[in-house]
Amino acid sequence: xxxxxxxxxxxxxxxxxxxxxxxxxxxxxxxxxDVLLYEQGHIPxxxxxxxxxxxQNPVQRDFVDKAGFEKLLSRxxxxxxxTVVFYGDKNNWxxxxxxxxxxxxxxxxLRVMNGGRQKWxxxxxxxxxxxxxxxxxxxxxxxxxESIRAFRDDVFSILNxxxxxxxxxxxxxxxxSPQEYRGxxxxxxxxxxxxxxxxxxxxxxxxxxxxxAANPDGTFKSPDELREIYGGKGVTPDKDVVAYCRxxxxxxxxxxxxxxxxxxxxxxxxxxxxxxxxxxxxAPIEKEV
Numbered sequence: 681x682x683x684x685x686x687x688x689x690x691x692x693x694x695x696x697x698x699x700x701x702x703x704x705x706x707x708x709x710x711x712x713x714d715v716l717l718y719e720q721g722h723i724p725x726x727x728x729x730x731x732x733x734x735x736q737n738p739v740q741r742d743f744v745d746k747a748g749f750e751k752l753l754s755r756x757x758x759x760x761x762x763t764v765v766f767y768g769d770k771n772n773w774x775x776x777x778x779x780x781x782x783x784x785x786x787x788x789x790l791r792v793m794n795g796g797r798q799k800w801x802x803x804x805x806x807x808x809x810x811x812x813x814x815x816x817x818x819x820x821x822x823x824x825x826e827s828i829r830a831f832r833d834d835v836f837s838i839l840n841x842x843x844x845x846x847x848x849x850x851x852x853x854x855x856x857s858p859q860e861y862r863g864x865x866x867x868x869x870x871x872x873x874x875x876x877x878x879x880x881x882x883x884x885x886x887x888x889x890x891x892x893a894a895n896p897d898g899t900f901k902s903p904d905e906l907r908e909i910y911g912g913k914g915v916t917p918d919k920d921v922v923a924y925c926r927x928x929x930x931x932x933x934x935x936x937x938x939x940x941x942x943x944x945x946x947x948x949x950x951x952x953x954x955x956x957x958x959x960x961x962x963a964p965i966e967k968e969v
Contacts, residue, residue, distance in 0.1 A: 686943025757814025786822025876958030
């Protein structure tokens with residue numbers, strides 16, 4: 681296995697993207713936490729995915745349904761056989777969320793550009809403000825693949841096992857900041873509060889901030905480093921792992937690391953996350969303050 685990752689083919693570097701971005705079978709997608717960055721300059725040929733608009737259900741708290749996903753990809757000119765390469769700001773935070781969502785709806789050929797937007801800029805590579813246009817397709821999605829998504833009842837089930845003294849084969853990971861995990865704050869400093877009424881973490885969850893999986897340049901850490909980070913907190917490949925954060929975006933980064941870089945067979949993203957759990961009546965919460 682190249683680089684020692686379980687699925688090294690799912691990571692591409694900036695040189696590969698520069699060489700292949702104009703390939704008709706490749707579609708590069710920029711998705712940033714800061715949704716205004718794309719207009720300041722992006723990889724030539726890249727499409728913008730606005731996570732606040734493009735993939736959110738406009739009525740209920742959920743992402744777009746299957747029909748909405750099909751409409752979006754058809755409009756972008758993406759076919760079922762296209763290889764979609766995601767990149768973005770902040771260590772590919774939302775790039776990994778998009779990878780998870782596309783996986784949920786069964787798109788098979790997906791990649792992440794290791795290091796993301798900042799690494800591309802640091803290397804002095806070309807940026808453009810030109811917005812590309814592609815011929816529309818008739819995209820038909822698969823799935824949804826519920827095996828990679830967890831819901832609040834799944835978390836309650838894990839907690840009931842613990843309560844009843846059952847030896848659990850599960851592991852919960854809280855990937856938020858240490859301050860959020862300990863219950864000192866409801867949300868990260870500088871970010872809006874997204875609805876949680878109480879601070880703290882799910883009882884028994886290991887606190888492993890999502891960003892610990894990345895190097896200073898935004899690339900992913902080595903397999904040995906990653907195994908030490910998660911295995912040291914009891915999150916091992918034999919466990920059924922559920923990761924959560926605040927709205928499911930940071931935890932999708934951890935899902936990508938565990939599933940595709942380390943090869944854990946059973947990892948789910950609880951995208952309801954703390955915004956849901958921290959507002960549930962009688963949901964158990966632990967604090968360390």
